[in-house]
Amino acid sequence: PEIQTGQPAGQPATKAEARQRKAIARSVLMCKPEHFTVVYRINPWMDPALPTDTSLAVRQWQTLYDVYISLGFDVKLIDPIEGLPDMVYAANGGMVIDGIAYGASFTHPERQPEGPAYMKWFGDNGFTVAVPEEINEGEGDFLLVGDTILAGTGFRSDSRSHQELGRVYNREVITLTLINPSFYHLDTALAVLDSTPGQEHIAYLPSAFDAPSLAILQERYPDAIIVNETDAAILGLNSYSDGLNVVIASRAKDFERQLIEHGYNPIGVDLSELLLGGGGVKCCTLELRR
Numbered sequence: 001p002e003i004q005t006g007q008p009a010g011q012p013a014t015k016a017e018a019r020q021r022k023a024i025a026r027s028v029l030m031c032k033p034e035h036f037t038v039v040y041r042i043n044p045w046m047d048p049a050l051p052t053d054t055s056l057a058v059r060q061w062q063t064l065y066d067v068y069i070s071l072g073f074d075v076k077l078i079d080p081i082e083g084l085p086d087m088v089y090a091a092n093g094g095m096v097i098d099g100i101a102y103g104a105s106f107t108h109p110e111r112q113p114e115g116p117a118y119m120k121w122f123g124d125n126g127f128t129v130a131v132p133e134e135i136n137e138g139e140g141d142f143l144l145v146g147d148t149i150l151a152g153t154g155f156r157s158d159s160r161s162h163q164e165l166g167r168v169y170n171r172e173v174i175t176l177t178l179i180n181p182s183f184y185h186l187d188t189a190l191a192v193l194d195s196t197p198g199q200e201h202i203a204y205l206p207s208a209f210d211a212p213s214l215a216i217l218q219e220r221y222p223d224a225i226i227v228n229e230t231d232a233a234i235l236g237l238n239s240y241s242d243g244l245n246v247v248i249a250s251r252a253k254d255f256e257r258q259l260i261e262h263g264y265n266p267i268g269v270d271l272s273e274l275l276l277g278g279g280g281v282k283c284c285t286l287e288l289r290r
């Protein structure tokens, strides 16, 4: 993969502990929101009474796609399916590590057909598919940090899927329980900034987690960036990092400031239309790890 190093010009790190950040171009899967709309309500962000603008959603999504291309990412696309308006949130389509795609099995009937659609894409594109037995919503709830998988539960993925995930990948899986319905997927409450083993770095919203989960996060990631409620409330944590460049919601200003202090290069995008469905940058991004 392409490697880019160094501090962004004119943005010297101000934190003593800020380290040299390193970009590794990612391979990701996305789904163009050609059929995006809000016609059901499965999270507090969604209101079918509010109008949505599908062409604006497509234009905003295109800006995210263009940013990834400019960062040298290999971006794959899955065809959107009519009648599956949430398919744009590709993160939920599964989890992919070591060329093995653990498929999704959605909580809500409205999204259940997406599971097989994504598994078909994985199979057609050279990934080994692990068909899930347990309810899970893919990278929405599972985040790889170093060699550990942080796994969310409470609203969507069943904690039994965490054990299944551990068996599929033979990696440590840490269960984290979410308690605020507005932050119903782990990737709405926690962002992986650096996944390099030995220098793992994350950002999170403490109030989204129950006390035991918060204690685990504090113990394992003492230098984490703590994101405030204002930035979290526009899904600012729902961001995607290549180790140096962090693509975030452009309105998440305090998070942006903290990222710069820690030596990252934040890149803001506006996905306001997709926020109407309860998703942001990370939700639209499924990492493909060969």
Ligand code: ARG
Pocket: 042, 043, 046, 086, 089, 091, 092, 111, 139, 140, 141, 185, 187, 188, 277, 278, 279, 280, 282, 283, 284
């Ligand atoms: N409307 C979708 C749902 O409620 C949004 C999914 C957002 N995805 C995510 N990875 N957080 O399922």
